[in-house]
Amino acid sequence: MSGNTLGTLFTVTTFGESHGPAIGCVIDGCPPGMTLSETDIQPELDRRKPGTSRHVTQRQEADTVEILSGIYEGKTTGTPIALLIRNEDQRSKDYGNIVDTFRPGHADFTYWNKYGIRDPRGGGRSSARLTAPVVGAGAIAKKWLQEQYGTRFHGGMTQLGEIEIPFSSWDFTAQNPFFAPTEDAQLIAKLEAYMDDLRKDGDSIGARIDVVASNVPVGLGEPIYDKLDAEIAYAMMGINAVKGVEIGAGFACVAQRGSEHGDELTESGFATNNAGGVLGGISTGQDIRVSMAIKPTSSIRTPKRSIDKQGNPVMVETFGRHDPCVGIRATPIAEAMLALVLMDHALRHRAQCADVT
Amino acid sequence: MSGNTLGTLFTVTTFGESHGPAIGCVIDGCPPGMTLSETDIQPELDRRKPGTSRHVTQRQEADTVEILSGIYEGKTTGTPIALLIRNEDQRSKDYGNIVDTFRPGHADFTYWNKYGIRDPRGGGRSSARLTAPVVGAGAIAKKWLQEQYGTRFHGGMTQLGEIEIPFSSWDFTAQNPFFAPTEDAQLIAKLEAYMDDLRKDGDSIGARIDVVASNVPVGLGEPIYDKLDAEIAYAMMGINAVKGVEIGAGFACVAQRGSEHGDELTESGFATNNAGGVLGGISTGQDIRVSMAIKPTSSIRTPKRSIDKQGNPVMVETFGRHDPCVGIRATPIAEAMLALVLMDHALRHRAQCADVT
Amino acid sequence: MSGNTLGTLFTVTTFGESHGPAIGCVIDGCPPGMTLSETDIQPELDRRKPGTSRHVTQRQEADTVEILSGIYEGKTTGTPIALLIRNEDQRSKDYGNIVDTFRPGHADFTYWNKYGIRDPRGGGRSSARLTAPVVGAGAIAKKWLQEQYGTRFHGGMTQLGEIEIPFSSWDFTAQNPFFAPTEDAQLIAKLEAYMDDLRKDGDSIGARIDVVASNVPVGLGEPIYDKLDAEIAYAMMGINAVKGVEIGAGFACVAQRGSEHGDELTESGFATNNAGGVLGGISTGQDIRVSMAIKPTSSIRTPKRSIDKQGNPVMVETFGRHDPCVGIRATPIAEAMLALVLMDHALRHRAQCADVT
């Protein structure tokens, strides 16, 4: 209940700090009999890992995953699956200047106040590095959902700062460093130039990320407090730096009339998808559509006013290696989170409603 | 785990259907020794109850609450507090025409598919009527937080359809039927006319609601999966009809730079509140600021295409008594939800960090 | 997490005090589509209710149950089922003399120290009266298990004080006031005389209760911490006055050799049942066999030394209406607890292992 476990029936309990010896997680509740090895997990970790372009942190971490348990002769056994990722590139000295001060917009201040002690090396446990085990666990959920229902996940950046990225196709997200769903080379060049300028300025920027799950079975979600959309909102808002979450039409629904918003049903399915695939907290079988706002990184070289532990005023500039836009690497994380929520609810659904046909 | 319990240490388990004999909840984990009676709870229920203006449903429910347990000589004993509200005004015949069809945008379709059976009378369990017990429980959380920390809750409507409602003061929300935080009589008149037109059209409309908690202690929230903002997003997205949630700057942060977004700290506190009172998932001590999008009611008189249980195409018009804008009565619900989340995390915090000074 | 909810997927949250307005529970997780009404529940409550013979408390409570939710047209809908039982016969004045003192062997002392406040009327929440909602919930679990797997429950008293009751058949437990599984009329007469003497002495006595579940599917139970036998031990030890629990051979296994204890498997099944139907925390498909020790009632007329709230020495005699042997009415409670544990694990099993054949 200290908040390091995600999920109810398919649970992920993570551990580790950015600059400790290792990070990892224990995944509990995976059904037995599924083929699984590190080769199913590593590709997802590779999508998230640092150092893949000049627009993300230059920390060098291979993020090589080791499965410690839960597999026998290449198959899951129904027992916990532990994933271990050793930390390799810790330059803790980079963080010397923030040991006693609080970065504006960062968890430094709140961890210190909550616990009375704080591991300042790389942000300790508050580091976005802790999303790696989640991505690893998400790879398992994705595989299971794909095998059971043919569920597929897609995601990408749809806005960087003030630059909107019109959606073209998910096919293109792997072809640029931003997970942008566009083949517009000029737009990509514009995004690259934007990031280069930002880096020169020692500043950071926000982003909008969209994720979609297709081929989701109807009936997932538990009313009235573990609604599927409520759990998705929880999962997404729990990703570092997320400040807003929308399902389907999202905030646009404020100005919609009921005659416009409600998705009509026809013999061949729903005519529109304002609901984003969830009605009354339960999946409709349509695509689950989620959008989220990611704030700019708080660790920037631009000096800002802050205080130290004693409450004295100081100016803070953060050196070390940081992502100037944490939104860039957020796509695989958001996909993983969505997969984890869906798998958890798939198991919950069959517990109570196994007999419903 | 079937989703009818909210919270971890301060839990609310609700029961009931819109047109069943009663609705209510069991509240567990309330600390002992707090003075409590129905008079602490009824006023909050009265803020939410139907029939208070021509702009909401005309169903007549006094929503009179009875405390069944957990109180001895006027004080909480640390044992479960059960609240009971009898349903009084059930005109189930109003719903005869939707027994076999699915209202576009409504949970009818998903409940049917999930459970294979559905109580269609007034929406059954999916009815917003089920927020009444939550509001009752929230009154207890509000009282406790007020006594412990002086925490106060405010909320109101900041947009109705396309009409924005500029914030003036929370003092005015009780003086108009919309919980609008404005004393602008012309604007209120405009909102009333807007609603009257809508009702004549047999249509419905969305709204934006903001809620704020002040005097929140620093340190509440559990990283890294039960972050305070993640739990708030879960709670708010779990309210009927909510499609989007923002904390602090929300989606505006997409276009913000780090140099702008990160709230500077000074000797006299934070200089701004883009964070909305949460950093790294933990409360900063600033106001918690939440905004949410509420979709238009799906039960409207305007005919829409749908299908029946056999999959045949039908046209659906919904009669009976419905709120043309569920956002109008959402304010006390959202305040209650926020109070429940904060109280839960206050108890969680003192479990683990009781010794931190 | 304040301990008023039993179960993980099939949960029972109880509320109420012995002399408050009502007791009851919310049952969550019941699969949809099962026929259910009060007539399925009342007979089990009648087995437990007070006043059925001169050997139990003479408090007059009809224990009439009302279902408040979760049923539509006679069938469960998958939503919470709330049960309400109004208290009728509260003679709270009987308890006046124990308001400020602690009965030896009673929860008076610990509730006072834990909460700093205590409802002394009839023991408040610590009263065995609070097992009534559990028996009601157990009736639902029994019905579901019977329909799904043909599971049957039996139980009875196998020892009263020093008098052992040799097992003859479960068929006889309904034919005497002790739930004794014997047709030996002389033995029953001996038990009656024993109880009459005890009552004259103003004293109480312990008992041993056995319960058995037959036709339990193989595979229920979650290693390695929610083992089926661990959960049964938790459930049984949680019944008021239980001080010991055994599964299968129980304490007799201390003096057994492995060559004797391990139940051999043959083509036609297990040859013996030392395991009590559980191996490695998972059901074997054999009868689940549980035995428990129930301490003598602490509320007795015999004077004993105690202290008052101020710590001053006092002599305590308890008047009012009490069971001289709480073990007598324990059988339906223990059966209910066993049914609740099995149903919970049946749902848990199908969540994770639905595909195992």
Add this chain to the structure above:
Amino acid sequence: MSGNTLGTLFTVTTFGESHGPAIGCVIDGCPPGMTLSETDIQPELDRRKPGTSRHVTQRQEADTVEILSGIYEGKTTGTPIALLIRNEDQRSKDYGNIVDTFRPGHADFTYWNKYGIRDPRGGGRSSARLTAPVVGAGAIAKKWLQEQYGTRFHGGMTQLGEIEIPFSSWDFTAQNPFFAPTEDAQLIAKLEAYMDDLRKDGDSIGARIDVVASNVPVGLGEPIYDKLDAEIAYAMMGINAVKGVEIGAGFACVAQRGSEHGDELTESGFATNNAGGVLGGISTGQDIRVSMAIKPTSSIRTPKRSIDKQGNPVMVETFGRHDPCVGIRATPIAEAMLALVLMDHALRHRAQCADVT
């Protein structure tokens, strides 16, 4: 919810199999600021580890623990503490003959039926080896409870087969290979001879283990379903091979009268301890006294009838390295379990009752 997590607020999630690459656990909820290193944990692991005398399994495992997270500059930070123990001495070939058959009295049969797949190497996850991470976690709980309340834990064997071991003092448990609380050298010699004979016979034997916690604060335990004694029963029955649990007087209470059983209170405390330190599910402040029955090891050389996976009759003899009496190494495990339950409830108590004085 798949049963690999122990506790509610202070949780231990274990992973690993007997012959996999590693075993370990994630401990969540430890309060921040406590000095902690491997040297606090290793001594407890050494008490449990195999190969310490000729009466236990000869498998050679150093059980060296590595802390992977949750510590900064020698102190706990409030974040998860992961413990890793690499498996070193896996002779999986020893188990070749039980891959397709089920040992009588062993979890082989039930794991196979539950999951449809089973790691047979050394019992896989059902191995008592998985108690090592629990002992590691228990060391942390012991340290915290000692620092907070001066709580101390003792335990030992009080019966081996039919040989009773009269209690002399806990001081002697470290001076013999059985954790026997006696200085009677002749009795120890008798136990050694008994075990030597047993080993020659290729058989195994049961044992009784007692554990005691002293200096336990009053008020721990949550009525009415997470009673302290219910949780202890759950924890102890969850230890491999336990078939019975008693608190205080245990089964002896069946033949006790209320006038004898109820512990009188005097100005200087309780006069007796039939309750075993728990009344109404809440600690009284007296010693918590627990006793448990441990069945004989099911892996024995003596041939027994069984079946193979296809249901054909076979004779099973188990070779490999096994404890002829698993009760011998059970003492540190039972102490650890008791410590984990108490720490969990200490945190739960301060969540709800922090203000009670």
